[in-house]
Amino acid sequence: MMEKKTPTLKEITPRSQDYSQWYQDVVLKTELADYGPVKGCMIIRPYGYALWEAIQADMDRRIKETGAVNAYFPMFIPKSFLEKEKDHVEGFSPECAWVTIGGGTELEEPLAIRPTSEAMICSMYAKWVGSWRDLPVMINQWCNVVRWEKVTRPFLRTTEFLWQEGHTLHATAEEAEEETLRMLEVYRGFCEEMLAMPVVAGPKSEAEKFAGAKRTYAIEAMMGDGRALQAGTSHNLGQRFAEAYGIEYLDKNMQRVRPWSTSWGVTTRLIGGMVMTHGDDSGLILPPRVAPIQIVIVPIPPRKGDWNEAILPRARELQRRLRAAGLRVHLDDRDTQQPGFKYADWEMRGVPLRLEIGPKDVEKNQAVLVRRDNRAKAFVPEGELAARAAELLAALQSDLLSRARRFLADSTTRVSAWDEFKDVMNGKRGFLACGWCRDAACEAAIKEETKATVRVMPRDAGERPGVCIRCGRPSPGEVLFAQAY
RNA sequence: CGGGGCGUGGCGCAGUCUGGUGGCGCGCCUGGUUUGGGACCAGGAGGUCGGAGGUUCGAAUCCUCCCGCCCCGACCA
Incomplete structure (x- = not known):
């Protein structure tokens, strides 16, 4: 394996020059997101949304493994609902967006656009839970929420963002605490295993707690500029929400008692964290497990003649084989761009592996695999391609995590x-x-x-x-x- | 919400101070030559200069108000 030094991309501000500008350049130029007409409301473009879908798919599976099920609750929350828990409303009302007019007439009661759904979901739990046999209740929802932030940045802090929020009820304080910690661990595991983003997990201070929570736990990641990013939270809500929203049930002793509740969530901020954790001056570096494209095939045209004759059919065949091996493969068969341009373009977009196939390779029955993180090149016989590609992707995934762990430790x-x-x-x-x-x-x-x-x-x-x-x-x-x- | 900066073809900018026929680079389109690390030549399309008022014979340029974005501070996943 040979290594090449990092060429700089003219579109992207070097990190050392201006980290914040670098982040913005990367997010916009790689088409993860774009600014929309409303402040803080970004458009998540297909490439960025594909990342979110990958995150969702795996996280959803992990959440369901804990026993939670998915549902959907309304985005409009009556003002009176939100006001039932004192700390909660105090914490969230400054950043609430309100709907006061509907169908051309003023509403009798303003509706908050959910900043989080404790109020809505706990209100429904009050209706649904009556017996100790109903517990535990473990419902998750994937949705958007709105928080009127003063300062916004794509993925890291937006007015509207996508997330999942889990809301659970338990018979005992111990069970609620267990659930809170279980989900914290699910988040920690996800960040490390899928995003290769190491985090520090633990409880928050009183000042940093979720509005209305008894105790908040969080995972925190370290970004390249030395600032921490809260990447997920898990709250033990004690009995405060159960009390505020009137959730009670009859226990085995026929006593009316209040359950203990929790809530937990991760957001599209994870994408921002992943960008900052791995990216370099050439752009994104995506962890293979969530990369929308894991391998991009760049065919090299022959000096003379048509690449349709030998090169492209070969490239298509390799794509088919790699796909059959379960890999996400894109063939860049644009005949309007030169190979060099494509290298730079896909590197910027963070595709973990590049496969080059040209006249010389066809002749030798081989292909070239190049890693995005260190640009190490390997000449691989065609028969071993799928296996080597899978190996390299696995190595890249684990190297990204090791490197990020070292950075976290050094930081x-x-x-x-x-x-x-x-x-x-x-x-x-x-x-x-x-x-x-x-x-x-x-x-x-x-x-x-x-x-x-x-x-x-x-x-x-x-x-x-x-x-x-x-x-x-x-x-x-x-x-x-x-x-x- | 306070302080600062900026709004000019899709993107990045010059022009604004000192009013007088809107320009450059990239991108885009067409044709040709190219293609193993961001190609080149030729031709071409594309702009109510953020919006609304005002001053003036005449406004991208001066004045007023409004809107948006970015950065820095107080709140937040």
Whole structure:
């Protein structure tokens, strides 16, 4: 295998020059998304939507494996429903979009366009649940939600976004906590196995909790510019929503009791996270497991004569065989573009493997396979193509994860002094592991001075008791601070 | 929602200060030569200069208001 150095693409701003511009260039130029007429409402283009479909398909399977089933609830939520849980409404009303006119007349009661569906779904649960035999209830829905954000960026924060939201009811506090953690683990596993995006999982601080939740857990990924991205959340809602929405049932002792609820979700933000986790100055690098196209075949025309005679039929045959082996293969048979252009174009779009087939290859009964991540070239006999392609895709998938894991580790700095904290946060940023007294005032002060917030309190936090990075009071365990997207 | 920047063929920009027949690059279309890392030549199409008012003989250019986008801050998946 030979390696080639990375050529730069003129369409894409180098990451080192302007990370945020790089991200925007990549998303637009690779046709993942485009801006629409309404601020914050992007169009997810076919290539981007294919990624979402791949994410959906696998995540949906994982969700169903936990026992949840899919359903669909309305997008309009009556104002009075939303207002039943005090913290919930306080948290979400600032970013709610309201419908006040329908069919030309003012509505008696304004309808919120769902920012999340706890209010709607819990209201229905109140109607559906009456007996201990009805539990647990585990319903998931795939839908769009609207949150009127001030600052928007494609995939990372949009006014309207797509997600899945699961809502469950359980007989005991323990079961609810188990469910919350189970889904957190489902998300963590998905991000690592499918997106090759390593994450840190753990509970959020009180300040960072979901509006109305008893406890919020999250997975956090680290982006190339040293900022953390919340990639999924799982909430233990305790009995607060059950109480607010009047969900109760008769238990085995014929007592009226309230169930315990959870909710959990991941969004199209995952796509943004994946773009930033793997992309380079040439554009996207897509993990093979979710790449809409895993292999692109670029036929090389002969010096003289028609490529229809020898090259294209061969290329079609290879496509057929690779497809038969279960791979997603695209043949770029445009005769209007030169091979060099196609190389650059498909690299920008992040296709994991390129297959070149030209006169010399046909002669030797071989083809050339080139990896997107390191541009390593391999000359492969035709008979071994499908097997080698599958091997290379698997290697690429796991190399992406290893590389991202190394980056995550390199981006995590253990600090023990406040000055050190500020220095790192002003420099390379990333995750800062340190003690924290758990006082919200201290957390707020740290945010004020450094823009960093508590991202998660990792599982092994209790193993590292110490003192608060800012005030010096005792810390029960280490937490991770970072500037967040 | 505060501070800053920007709206000119599909995209990126010049022209605006100092008013006087809207231009460049890329892309697109046609024809030809090309094709193993972003080809070249020739010809061609495409614009109510973000919108509405105003000033002026005359407005992309000056004035007023509005809209949108981007960046930086306070809220968020």
